[in-house]
Amino acid sequence: MKIVIDDKIPYIKGALEPFAEIVYLPGNKTTPEIVKDADVLITRTRTKCNRRLLEGSKVRFIATATIGFDHIDAEFCKQAGIEWTNAPGCNSGSVNQYIASALFSYSIKKEFDLKDKTIGIVGAGHVGSKVAALCKTVGMRVLLNDPPRARREGADKFVSLSKIQEEADIITFHVPLNRFGEDATYHMVNQDFLNNLKHPLLINSCRGEVFDTVAVKEAINKKLISGYIADCWENEPDIDTELLNLADYATPHIAGYSKDGKANGTKMSVQSVSRFFNLGIDNWEPAGVELPENRVIETDGYQRSESSILAEAVIRTYDIKNDDNALRESPRLFEKLRGDYPVRREFGTYTLKLKNTEDDIKQKLTKLGFIIATNEISP
Incomplete structure (x- = not known):
């Protein structure tokens, strides 16, 4: 079995090697010649899975490690007997x-x-x-x-x-x-x-x-x-x-680019391939997902509004202005900014150490997904 995998899909190396010949390459280098003798494609949105790419190939299954699937020609796949799946909700x-x-x-x-x-x-x-x-x-x-x-x-x-x-x-x-x-x-x-x-x-x-x-x-x-x-x-x-x-x-189409989202997309793709071919790794989980440099956020709520405290917690995990500045400086590097995107982890990765913060604000931060440290910061 041969599997062609987009080389920008993270955490996947080693998962399917025991079962198949694996070819990693950029999504825009996935050509009819490459996929002609492939059984599986694991892709992102940059690979147009249509008649031009797939006609006459051996491809039986396509997994896209993304929520979106408008890059897959579902009608042609149906005609050609090619099964496919996306990763709903991954990011x-x-x-x-x-x-x-x-x-x-x-x-x-x-x-x-x-x-x-x-x-x-x-x-x-x-x-x-x-x-x-x-x-x-x-x-x-x-x-x-x-x-x-x-x-x-x-x-x-x-x-x-x-x-x-x-x-x-x-x-x-x-x-x-x-x-x-x-x-x-x-x-x-x-x-x-x-x-x-x-x-x-x-x-x-x-x-x-x-x-x-x-x-x-x-x-x-x-x-x-x-x-x-x-x-x-x-x-x-x-x-x-x-x-x-x-x-x-x-920003350069990176809203869904947290490491958590990417890991989820990879997990769902590998598991779907396993189920389709009965590989026995239906519960596979990615390893080595990077952590942010500072996982603990300390905040003092003294004489501050609720919205100010919530905003600080959110923006310290991800500041949209950084991606905005990067794109404005180099709009022609749109794809490179996506491909080389830095580590971003979601709210649940972070622990908040709070001082002078009301319980109802703590409850709201918990609802957003943050972990609240049990001991407040000492005065």
């Missing part, structure tokens, strides 16, 4: 951390309290649900829009997109890219959408093509929206530098 905690940092950083920059705001969350899957819990913990009013879930579960928990347009101060999108059908999301943020808003902050950390770049630039220039935060872009890696300059925060 939801990472994107949640990114959104938390974005929200707190933006609120500090614009000098407002998140508690006073209404957020509209479009797409309430793995990521959107975590973001909703985050925002409720912070004290925001949350409006959820998810038509597929509303049809399955009933409309009680959900609102229309028009209600979000009318009432939300912030709108964040967590939808897959669907180009066709009842739940199409391609360019759902277009001129019509942007002309009917309450002057909100917009955040795109799902897929670049969900937003019409031209329409968004026009909306910013016409002040139809109060701010824009972009992690995903049309035509990556050749992003629109005009939109980059207009955005409040701009």
